[in-house]
Amino acid sequence: MSPPESTPAPEPAGILHVDMDAFFVSVELLDRPDLRGRPVIVGGAGTRGVVAAASYEARAFGVHSAMSSVQAQRLCPHAVFLNGRYDRYQAVSAEVMAIFTSFTPLVEPLSLDEAFLDVRGARRAHGTAAQIAAAIRARVLDEQGLTCSVGVAPTKFVAKLASEAAKPRASVTGPMPGIGVKVVEPDQVLGFLHPLPATALWGVGPATMTKLERLGISTVGDLAALPVEVVVRSLGKANGRHLHELANGIDERRVEPDRKAKSIGHEETYAHDVHDPAVLDAELVRFADAVASRLRAHGVGGRTVSIKVRFPDFRTITRAASMPTPTDAGRDLVREARALLAQLDLGAGVRLLGLSVSGLSEEPARQLSFDDAPGPSAAVPARVVDTDRVVDEIRGRFGADAIGPATLLRGSDAGLRVKRQGAQQWGPDQPRPEPGPSPDPSADPSARRATDPGVDRAAGSGGADPDPPGSGR
Numbered sequence: 431m432s433p434p435e436s437t438p439a440p441e442p443a444g445i446l447h448v449d450m451d452a453f454f455v456s457v458e459l460l461d462r463p464d465l466r467g468r469p470v471i472v473g474g475a476g477t478r479g480v481v482a483a484a485s486y487e488a489r490a491f492g493v494h495s496a497m498s499s500v501q502a503q504r505l506c507p508h509a510v511f512l513n514g515r516y517d518r519y520q521a522v523s524a525e526v527m528a529i530f531t532s533f534t535p536l537v538e539p540l541s542l543d544e545a546f547l548d549v550r551g552a553r554r555a556h557g558t559a560a561q562i563a564a565a566i567r568a569r570v571l572d573e574q575g576l577t578c579s580v581g582v583a584p585t586k587f588v589a590k591l592a593s594e595a596a597k598p599r600a601s602v603t604g605p606m607p608g609i610g611v612k613v614v615e616p617d618q619v620l621g622f623l624h625p626l627p628a629t630a631l632w633g634v635g636p637a638t639m640t641k642l643e644r645l646g647i648s649t650v651g652d653l654a655a656l657p658v659e660v661v662v663r664s665l666g667k668a669n670g671r672h673l674h675e676l677a678n679g680i681d682e683r684r685v686e687p688d689r690k691a692k693s694i695g696h697e698e699t700y701a702h703d704v705h706d707p708a709v710l711d712a713e714l715v716r717f718a719d720a721v722a723s724r725l726r727a728h729g730v731g732g733r734t735v736s737i738k739v740r741f742p743d744f745r746t747i748t749r750a751a752s753m754p755t756p757t758d759a760g761r762d763l764v765r766e767a768r769a770l771l772a773q774l775d776l777g778a779g780v781r782l783l784g785l786s787v788s789g790l791s792e793e794p795a796r797q798l799s800f801d802d803a804p805g806p807s808a809a810v811p812a813r814v815v816d817t818d819r820v821v822d823e824i825r826g827r828f829g830a831d832a833i834g835p836a837t838l839l840r841g842s843d844a845g846l847r848v849k850r851q852g853a854q855q856w857g858p859d860q861p862r863p864e865p866g867p868s869p870d871p872s873a874d875p876s877a878r879r880a881t882d883p884g885v886d887r888a889a890g891s892g893g894a895d896p897d898p899p900g901s902g903r
């Protein structure tokens with residue numbers, strides 16, 4: 431009889447690399463839907479201009495980022511050149527990163543349009559890494575009207591290569607959609623990596639490639655098969671070892687989250703416009719609870735609570751109120767958010783509801799509510815803190831839905847029903863159900879600027895609708 435297998439099964443892939451498709455161009459197309467399907471280039475059109483981003487239609491002509499605009503114009507004379515609007519890309523990027531952070535606090539942004547996520551701790555609450563990837567794509571599409579490609583793998587660098595494999599492709603007959611999500615499980619890593627050209631490895635530029643070619647190496651598999659000493663002799667100790675490890679699928683680098691989050695929030699788009707105030711209130715409670723949990727997971731509290739409402743006609747408004755001290759307690763957030771929502775006329779129905787907290791700082795203080803006030807000593811707030819910690823611990827072990835505020839459990843299951851109708855309504859590759867205007871994020875980032883930390887209640891409750899001009903409606 432053979433002895434029992436001693437090696438434990440490797441942990442399933444849990445690192446995501448998310449990269450927006452044709453990012454700058456796709457953001458511009460939100461405001462210029464008439465240009466969809468045409469070769470579009472964002473960059474400087476002048477003689478010294480450079481291409482920042484090219485639509486997949488333009489890429490079919492050989493146009494790519496960092497190419498001179500003169501050359502791009504030569505390759506694709508009918509391309510439409512647009513000036514870049516960095517502020518706009520930054521604002522959309524913040525919204526997209528906030529979606530990532532709603533799945534895991536372990537988000538490492540690499541640039542405006544890409545990030546690594548470590549979702550190993552989020553699987554119990556959100557499903558497998560592949561399901562999380564699909565859910566992220568669906569939410570980015572629904573809330574921002576943009577597509578992204580996701581690689582799922584056990585390590586950062588394989589995840590990055592996998593997202594590349596999931597991308598759309600340019601072709602002369604028009605862009606070919608990508609697979610959207612590419613999953614590389616641990617036992618598939620070497621099969622995925624080894625046929626790739628060695629230049630696919632991080633750190634292999636032209637100079638290194640020349641040295642590798644002298645060793646007869648062209649693919650990652652060739653490099654992996656060489657004894658490490660040979661590679662070290664040619665490339666030096668640090669670089670040689672590192673590349674040899676990568677070629678063998680080894681990459682110990684952890685996802686380093688951006689500790690300087692500006693705001694933490696949660697929002698959902700509903701499949702059907704919500705008219706019932708009781709449902710909206712239950713949603714606020716649920717969002718506040720989720721956001722407070724994430725504040726505590728980050729070890730921060732926030733002072734400014736913002737709500738966001740998008741109406742059926744895509745008009746989007748935000749309102750903000752600041753508290754005297756930062757908090758990480760769900761009920762503080764609910765109290766502020768309720769007061770803000772009460773000032774709005776919701777008669778038209780609500781397409782999207784959101785709640786976020788900014789003005790983040792460490793060491794949140796608890797605001798005493800009447801429930802706490804009669805306590806005989808200062809020990810009462812400490813007990814409140816402990817309750818929240820217990821909630822966090824139960825969620826950590828059993829998932830985000832394991833425990834929640836009583837409001838969500840009373841009466842009907844309105845909150846849950848709405849949730850199921852929410853953001854996960856479409857699979858990542860399904861067409862949008864309505865041909866109407868794209869969700870218009872231009873309304874949100876500009877409006878949100880008015881709710882930055884420091885804005886007080888008076889500033890947030892003005893009657894003017896901050897929906898900016900040119901929002902495409």
Ligand code: DCP
Binds near residue numbers: 597
């Ligand atoms: N960018 C830039 N200059 C470069 C490369 C990129 O200004 N040399 C900007 C424009 C891109 C954005 O960064 O839209 C993201 O870069 P990507 O390499 O991810 O390229 P895209 O998102 O445009 O396309 P895709 O990721 O679909 O290949």
Ligand code: MG
Binds near residue numbers: 449452453
């Ligand atoms: Mg990109």
